[in-house]
Amino acid sequence: MFRERATPPRATGAAVLALLLLAGAQLQAQPQVFPGDPLPGLTPVEFEEFMLGLDDFLEVEDAEEGLGPAYNNTSCAGCHNVPAIGGVAPMTTTRAGIRAPDGTYRDIEPDRGSLFQIFSIPTHGCQSVIPPEANVIAKRVPIPLFGAGLVEAIPDAVLERLADPGDLDRDGVSGRAPIVLDLATGEPRVGRFGWKSQRATLLDFGADAYRNEMGITNDLFPAELTFRLTARQLELCDATPDPEDFAEPSTGRRGIDNFESFMRLLAPPPRAPITPLVAAGRRVFDAIGCAACHVPVLATGPSSNPLFDRRPVPLFSDLLLHDVGTGDGIGQAGAEPGEIRTPPLWGLRFRRPLLHDGSAATAMEAVGRHANEAVLAREGFERLSPADRDALGAFLDSL
Ligand code: HEC
Ligand code: HEC
Numbered sequence: 001m002f003r004e005r006a007t008p009p010r011a012t013g014a015a016v017l018a019l020l021l022l023a024g025a026q027l028q029a030q031p032q033v034f035p036g037d038p039l040p041g042l043t044p045v046e047f048e049e050f051m052l053g054l055d056d057f058l059e060v061e062d063a064e065e066g067l068g069p070a071y072n073n074t075s076c077a078g079c080h081n082v083p084a085i086g087g088v089a090p091m092t093t094t095r096a097g098i099r100a101p102d103g104t105y106r107d108i109e110p111d112r113g114s115l116f117q118i119f120s121i122p123t124h125g126c127q128s129v130i131p132p133e134a135n136v137i138a139k140r141v142p143i144p145l146f147g148a149g150l151v152e153a154i155p156d157a158v159l160e161r162l163a164d165p166g167d168l169d170r171d172g173v174s175g176r177a178p179i180v181l182d183l184a185t186g187e188p189r190v191g192r193f194g195w196k197s198q199r200a201t202l203l204d205f206g207a208d209a210y211r212n213e214m215g216i217t218n219d220l221f222p223a224e225l226t227f228r229l230t231a232r233q234l235e236l237c238d239a240t241p242d243p244e245d246f247a248e249p250s251t252g253r254r255g256i257d258n259f260e261s262f263m264r265l266l267a268p269p270p271r272a273p274i275t276p277l278v279a280a281g282r283r284v285f286d287a288i289g290c291a292a293c294h295v296p297v298l299a300t301g302p303s304s305n306p307l308f309d310r311r312p313v314p315l316f317s318d319l320l321l322h323d324v325g326t327g328d329g330i331g332q333a334g335a336e337p338g339e340i341r342t343p344p345l346w347g348l349r350f351r352r353p354l355l356h357d358g359s360a361a362t363a364m365e366a367v368g369r370h371a372n373e374a375v376l377a378r379e380g381f382e383r384l385s386p387a388d389r390d391a392l393g394a395f396l397d398s399l
Pocket of ligand 1: 092093144145
């Protein structure tokens with residue numbers, strides 16, 4: 001992250017004044033937040049961190065800056081840009097591994113993980129080739145980052161209280177809060193980010209993505225992710241010394257710090273208007289048991305920063321791992337092959353395709369695929385009158 005940043009075009013003083021007045025008037029009239037906006041109420045320092053982070057999130061990397069040897073895209077924004085920077089993209093990444101005859105899962109090589117990249121630095125044979133012994137292949141779509149800082153600020157204890165791994169209340173819905181390592185502190189934490197709740201913090205996830213999706217090594221992931229490459233191949237494909245991401249002298253911040261700030265300060269996705277039909281749909285959602293996993297609101301813990309201090313987080317998720325019969329067969333961090341994290345439903349109307357592998361085109365199709373722990377809810381959904389089904393649809397489209 002040592003490239004010069006482009007200076008934004010300068011507006012004239014009068015134009016700036018007019019814009020500020022307009023912005024002020026709009027703020028008073030209608031405090032509306034759009035996808036990709038920062039949380040309302042940032043301090044000037046936070047706003048600067050957000051913009052610095054946005055800049056790095058957009059930055060297209062090349063081999064000189066450490067891209068590769070194998071990679072899936074050249075910037076974070078390349079896979080996180082719909083409907084605004086920080087969102088998703090209609091693409092999937094590919095994972096592969098081995099399921100033993102007894103049903104247990106293992107990665108093809110220990111410590112490498114299951115991700116296989118689609119590009120490599122050309123002509124030196126550094127592709128990450130899925131070997132013939134792989135017998136599980138899985139696809140994953142990106143997850144939007146709007147409101148991620150609020151999700152991060154939900155205390156572990158809140159998620160642990162929601163968990164019911166043995167289904168002690170016998171409602172058919174269990175739910176596990178997997179423990180993962182916080183790489184920056186070395187402390188055990190409840191995982192909450194990723195389809196497998198594989199990471200606990202935005203710093204860790206960003207650092208993981210920087211190395212795994214883009215091949216840029218950093219303090220938390222200092223070694224290249226190679227697959228059966230010789231030292232000579234690696235030398236040709238990746239001449240930049242590790243870690244490739246380091247603190248920029250002018251700011252003292254690493255790329256991974258900037259990603260973290262950007263994601264932490266992104267506002268949650270805005271709700272569409274709550275019409276009477278939407279309100280009726282919400283009652284249906286609660287009545288048939290959707291809210292058992294898609295918990296409407298959680299809350300952040302106490303914080304010295306008012307942006308995160310005991311704030312409601314209307315995400316429609318318990319952030320726990322469940323087996324709803326759609327599992328991708330990949331064991332990862334604390335997640336079993338059959339488990340997937342309940343996806344937050346906020347911002348649902350901005351994202352397609354749905355389900356972890358992008359295999360559902362509509363929300364109704366995604367709901368129709370719920371089984372196992374969600375079988376009662378799905379049966380309730382199937383029994384709905386046409387009017388209740390329309391209301392549920394309107395509610396989901398309002399998220
Ligand atoms: C090649 C596409 C791609 C690129 C490039 C990419 N991501 Fe992602 N991102 C994904 C996918 C796919 C997921 C879901 C991964 C999973 O759980 O398996 C994801 C998930 C995430 C999540 C988890 C969000 C949540 O709420 O659970 C974070 C955080 C994230 N990405 C940050 C980043 C950052 C920061 C960068 C740049 C360093 C980046 N991503 C680059 C595809 C990408
Ligand atoms: C037992 C927990 C559980 C219950 C109950 C449940 N869900 Fe889900 N839901 C999940 C999980 C886990 C996924 C992710 C599955 C996947 O991606 O493979 C999911 C995915 C979804 C998705 C797709 C979201 C996306 O981002 O791809 C929608 C929409 C959805 N659920 C709505 C509902 C509705 C409506 C109900 C009630 C009829 C319901 N769910 C009941 C756990 C649950």
